[in-house]
Amino acid sequence: MLTMMSQIRLPLYCCYASSTSISETHHQVFNGNTVSRQEIRRGLPSKGRMSSDTLDLLKDCQLSVKQVNPRQYVAQIPQISNLEVWFQRPKDIVRKLLSGDLDLGIVGLDVLTEFGQGNEDLIVVHEALEYGDCRLSIAIPQYGIFENVNSLEELAKMPQWTEDKPLRVATGFTYLGPKFMKDNGIKHVAFSTADGALEAAPAMGIADAILDLVSSGTTLKENNLKEIESGTVLESQAALVASRDQ
Numbered sequence: 001m002l003t004m005m006s007q008i009r010l011p012l013y014c015c016y017a018s019s020t021s022i023s024e025t026h027h028q029v030f031n032g033n034t035v036s037r038q039e040i041r042r043g044l045p046s047k048g049r050m051s052s053d054t055l056d057l058l059k060d061c062q063l064s065v066k067q068v069n070p071r072q073y074v075a076q077i078p079q080i081s082n083l084e085v086w087f088q089r090p091k092d093i094v095r096k097l098l099s100g101d102l103d104l105g106i107v108g109l110d111v112l113t114e115f116g117q118g119n120e121d122l123i124v125v126h127e128a129l130e131y132g133d134c135r136l137s138i139a140i141p142q143y144g145i146f147e148n149v150n151s152l153e154e155l156a157k158m159p160q161w162t163e164d165k166p167l168r169v170a171t172g173f174t175y176l177g178p179k180f181m182k183d184n185g186i187k188h189v190a191f192s193t194a195d196g197a198l199e200a201a202p203a204m205g206i207a208d209a210i211l212d213l214v215s216s217g218t219t220l221k222e223n224n225l226k227e228i229e230s231g232t233v234l235e236s237q238a239a240l241v242a243s244r245d246q
């Protein structure tokens with residue numbers, strides 16, 4: 001299980017982050033050797049949906065990130081000495097927290113759970129930063145053999161799925177998808193993966209179902225897909241995560 005410190009509320013986090021200097025030694029492993037550094041490294045999403053909301057949150061905390069230009073991936077927060085900001089893709093923030101190359105990061109709980117895989121070296125300092133809300137859900141077509149299927153149980157009980165012809169699920173969540181099916185005792189499932197626009201997979205005949213992020217539900221609706229009862233794997237929003245000092 002990831003360690004949670006949910007009792008820490010946002011204003012406290014802002015106060016902590018506003019301290020003017022941080023001077024502990026941090027360690028990372030490089031080529032088998034432990035390397036020490038004095039700076040605290042914070043990873044922020046370099047692009048995508050979370051990026052501007054993350055900068056807005058820091059600005060609300062009176063912490064303005066000084067980035068010379070958008071293609072430069074390192075920045076400073078002038079109010080805090082010894083702090084480096086590194087812009088990275090969310091999944092890479094989690095990987096670098098695990099390796100100790102970052103000390104703090106802001107990512108969605110979905111990415112944290114998928115790539116952190118329950119590692120205890122990841123400490124959730126604040127799990128509800130109140131943006132980036134979405135859920136990871138199974139969705140199936142509204143039509144055809146799925147017309148009267150409205151729950152995970154009904155989906156699992158469909159006679160169509162056999163060892164030779166399993167339920168085909170397209171997802172980018174290749175750790176959480178199989179885990180969820182296994183935890184729910186659902187057999188005869190085969191996963192395929194793609195990087196985006198997964199909602200097209202059932203209509204293209206590539207998959208029977210998808211497991212993807214849903215927020216407003218518009219993308220599912222526009223592609224004639226529906227969520228099902230007990231088909232939500234997790235609820236997500238932006239979280240502040242720390243790497244356990246190694």
Ligand SMILES: Nc1ncnc2c1ncn2[C@@H]1O[C@H](COP(=O)(O)OP(=O)(O)OP(=O)(O)O)[C@@H](O)[C@H]1O
Nearest residue numbers: 047048049050089108110111132133134213214215
């Ligand atoms: N529809 C959505 N509504 C709200 N938040 C979302 C939505 N889709 C994704 N998110 C959140 O934003 C995060 C980043 O999503 P985004 O699609 O921008 O990723 P990305 O930076 O393009 O990542 P990738 O490396 O997969 O390309 C997700 O991990 C999730 O926490």
Ligand SMILES: O=P(O)(O)OC[C@H]1O[C@H](OP(=O)(O)OP(=O)(O)O)[C@H](O)[C@@H]1O
Nearest residue numbers: 196197198212213214215216217218219
């Ligand atoms: O419920 P909604 O508000 O419609 O949002 C859901 C969509 O948002 C995300 O995709 P994104 O826009 O990041 O594009 P992608 O499919 O190319 O990753 C997600 O993967 C869904 O496709």
